[in-house]
Amino acid sequence: MSFRKRSEVINPGGTIPNRIPSIPGRAPPPGVPNGAMRGIPGRTLNAKPKEEVDLKSNPGIRSSIITSQPTISTGTSDLDKLLGHQGLPLGNSLLLEESGTTDFSSILARVFASQGIMHNRIDKSSNCHVIVIGLNSSWSKDLPGVYKGSSKDKKKAAIKEKESAISVSNLSQSSSTRDQDLRIAWRYGLNKKNEDEDSSEEVNENYTHQFDITERLRPVPDNQEITFVQVSEYKKMLAQINDIVKLHLSKNPSKTIRILVPNLLSPSIYPSTFSKSSIVIPFIHGMRSILKSNSSNISLVYSIPTDLYPKTSNLISIIEQLSDSVLQLHPFHQKLSELIEKSYKNEPSKVQHGFLNIVKLPILSERGMMTIHNNEYAFKNGRKRFEIEPWGIPVEVDDEKPKDDHDHSHQSSKNIEF
């Protein structure tokens, strides 16, 4: 009869393939070399054991609500919701196609970059790095800053800050008035509410921020936070991006890297030769390859003007194939824009700016789901946020002035006569 030590764990939860028993004094089973598969003759594991990266330690990452994959925020909460995962899953790319002469996509791109910088500044562990292609460092000076609330909120915050500062007057005041406040708060259950709010804020606090496009992100991001890659030969660019990625991941394997390609193929940034399919497709293919090789750390956002490169062209079709998600921004036609402005003349905040069409969504499209939504969503860009909402045709309101009583009675009699 043999005894086993009580503390010895035989099989901690389920079978572990390729595990050789580590019972002292017992040799591995005959015929099973180290690293060979059991049950499958002649098969050795060719898959490299992936390094376990603790992504939970990165405050900018959250699990997708659909697939549980690590996901990062785009900085625009409505866009995060639209993508279906509450963000853009790492290892996926987002292509923004924009028609017309507007540049809404660059706002989304700037906010995406700002969100990365904000994640990086949460603590000193350097969680995120942004790589911008085709632009120079002056671009980082225009990144939107975090929304600090309305002027009222700002004043309140200033008062709160003053109150919380340690000073003799504050300390003498606190004992009498604050106790009274707390008693009243307890009586009406206000404290409880505050506690709830605090706990919910804790969960989402650092994942996504609200940005104000009139504010500027200060201090301006430095070389440690953002890198600019200039347009050159596509192979050189890919090699450069690859080197930057490797450098940052060697320092911190759980770091997220946001690659941003604003206004791809725009003549103001790219030379005309770059738009040749023998250059731009290999470039995007190479980017996809870097993305998929580092699928737990990188995400990619790029925008392209479709007036110059129409959707019906072979080039855009191949670029869409190489993208994991595709959204189209179609600013409204002038007439429709006028109608909307007229309908919402009393509520200018409701005026939308264009249609947002979904062509592909990350992971869901690759699974074979039909995700094309045309003219179902509209977007509007405000100072505080870029909003996306279901599209509805606005009700046309007559411009005529309200008639006085005399007119009204006259009209009603007319109606009766009719």
Place this chain on the structure above:
Amino acid sequence: MTSTQQQDLSIFKDNTIVSDHILTSPNSYLTLISHVEGTQPTWLVNSLIESSLQGTSTLVNKDLNRKLINRSELYMISFLNNEDYYVRNCKKNGLDLSRESKFKFIDCFTDLFTKIITNPENAIADIDRLFESIFKQISTSKSDKKIIILESPEILLASTNISSIKLNNLILKLNRLCRNLYIITSHDHPQIVDVNNQDINDPAFETTDFLIKLHYKSNVNIHFEPLTTGRADDITGILTVSKGSLPFKESTISINEKSYTYNVSKESNIKIYFR
């Protein structure tokens, strides 16, 4: 007692996805899988991989439930995705491809335009070399039952100076090495296929020519497209299985020509409906 008819996908009349008669045939056949934007055929490719490797088809045909060990050897050649993509997606089918000895992934994606093709404007020699290495890898195995899946070869046509005739010839050579070659390609109109395109400098001209030539050589055509009536929440698209231009040489192989509607859910569950 009421019973509902089981609506499963079968490409051949012997109620299979990959027929035994094809695997035992001395001939080589070609199947063309074309898809339009919004209807990615990933789930069918996963079912083809599953059926080729072990004969089952968990998600689309419940009758195919008998597991066969080492049914055939499957080579996946992709210009669009890496191995992780297939390993991840086939988990739903109960397959762990990282442990399947008969699943071989030939990576034409990761270093395609960095190491494999050094100059896309003068890439014919590089592509020749790439296909030679593919032929070599496939020929080293002595198995008679080989299935090859080739994904998105049209990327080469759009980005390099290779002609559709040259690519077709290379694909024919590849076809001769296996029992069945599946080619997955996009069929968007007019971006990829535009029969009225007269501009020889437009890549769409080459891709159209390439696809028309493939249609002349295929034995089975499988086409995916969205609903013609518009988007629906409960139907993803239409799947059509039809005979290709060339017939099968064996009378035992017969295609189940049919059109289906299907629905793919967020969790990758597939429902097939007869039309």
